Amino acid sequence: MRRLVLGVLAALGLALGQGDKLKACFIYVGPVGDAGWTYAHDVGRKKAEAALPWLETRYVESVPEAQVVPVIDRFVREGCRVIFATSFGYMDGVLEAAKKYPDVLFAHATGIKRAPNVATYMADFYQVYYLNGLAAGALTKTGKVGYVAAFPIPEVKRHINAFALGVRAVRPDAQVLVRWINAWYDPAKAREATEALLAQGADVFAFTEDTPTVIQTAARKGAYSFGHYTPMLKFAPDHVVSGQIVHWEVIYIDFLKKVKEGVYTPKNLQNVDYFWLLQHGAVEVGADYGVPINPKHVPLLKAAQMTVEGKKVPVYDRIMSLLEAMRRPNPTFDPFTGPIKDRKGVVRIPAGRKATLNELLTMEWAAPGVVGDWPGEPR
């Protein structure tokens, strides 16, 4: 009898204990140790867990995109109330599972389809890329900046364009040489693409690939580079100038708090779409956390001049003032403000207005100065 009572009490205690916690589960497309995309999401998960005492998390890594539904089934059985799916390719699986489990809240990273219980979210780098482009334009001696690009999709094209607009703002005759490797993760291709660009005279590099390969390769030949996704300064302390750094935890904490507070329910996510930028703190410009520009290169950027509205200003000052302007709650600057023409001379964003979210998300044109193959380029 005593055992029974104890057992019931224990079970009750367990149930109560669990009832307090919100269980959020993460589905990753790569290994958490990839030093790129999945790693950054996992850092975000851990920071959210550390910040929210009532949160319990779980994750599954390296889930092939076709396998997302069975993983969701498992998570739901294990009591997950919120499920984050962190790859574009999970989209249809998530929507299918969302119908099956109408009481579970789903959030799909980089997605473009929503439902009453499916939100979408993205921490985007285009503003950061523009700032890095300014620095790249100041640092290139040959006038050739290399970009090793993953896949020719709107997200990557948007980033290259923002970068190229920055480069050209400092050095109007510069070229951004783009090479596609058609992979998110392929260090060998990234290495050889960088070598090919070096052979063609590129002396500053940016990239989209989930390893520090481009940085390491560029540094061997003394070329500058910009880190991608995570702080990569340590891989080439003398050559990494700045870079793009993500803070997924900012979105995760905001989303989970709103779930906990009852702001988000499985019925009202249809219009919840995060496209968070510098102003939200979801991304950071930097060679390392809190280091916007590698101190070793600050003097170079202070010495370099650019023309802004007819006046000469140091590139460093321009970067810092624009960073400030984009961090404000109501940003007073955006790189994709018209008039902007593409490289064929067609006006893509008319004078006096900013690109709309839809224009940003479906960007296929190439900015002036971009040189190279551009699959899907509009005629």
Place this chain on the structure above:
Amino acid sequence: MEEALLRAVLFGTPILLAGLGALLAERSGVVNLGVEGMMALAALTAFAAAQAYGPLPGVLAALGVGMLSGLFLGLFAVTLRANQFVAGLAVAALGLGASGLLGKRYEGLPLAHPLPEGGFALVGAVLALLVHLFLTRTRTGLFLRSAGENPKAVDLFGVSVDGVRYLALGLGGGLIGLAGAYLSLAYRPSWTDGMTAGLGWVAIALVILAAWHPLRALLGAYFFGLLFFLQFRLQGSVPIPSEAFAAMPYLLVILVLALSGRSRAPKALGQPFERGR
């Protein structure tokens, strides 16, 4: 042009080393589909040992782990007479999985003292020559080749077929280990999960492309390297889409395989040896 040739050799070297490793096993009659996993495990071992003790111990550790993983494959493919293809795929999966798991703490760390790629490239070329001489000029090499062509004859000579195959897997494993060390200590001095990125499979294709000949493997590997570099060098300057460039090395393998017709694979390749059959 100079740059292209340099890249051909430097990128071709890991493919060459791993290819020579697979070639040795295949000449003795054992198919080694485990190359990718063995290489990944050796790359991790090299990086971990180099972090702790310096670059040369790193190379030696990779050599050792490569040999051990070759012998491990032998346990299934030779002693237990399991299906060699299945055993090889299992070793590939195991090596990739284990290196990913054990390598987590080395992710995102730079290597303090990378080794020069040129040194590895030189060693690779010399080893191709040595493997060739070993196979054609030594008694042990003769037995190794015979084990792949006619194991019964080796057995009649009173030489252990299994022993010869273990030797080939062990030596070959060492070469594959060197390929792994090249990746994590010189080519890309750092460790990331899955950093072999399919090079092991290219090495296996190289063996067939080279018709099981070490010196042809040398040329073939450099040719792969050249193609690889050119796909990025030419991209954008010729009207060929980037996707077509990316597929080119593989298309080429298929083309060569189709043209080569009946290839001269060792006759006993893939067949476990059993006495009296």
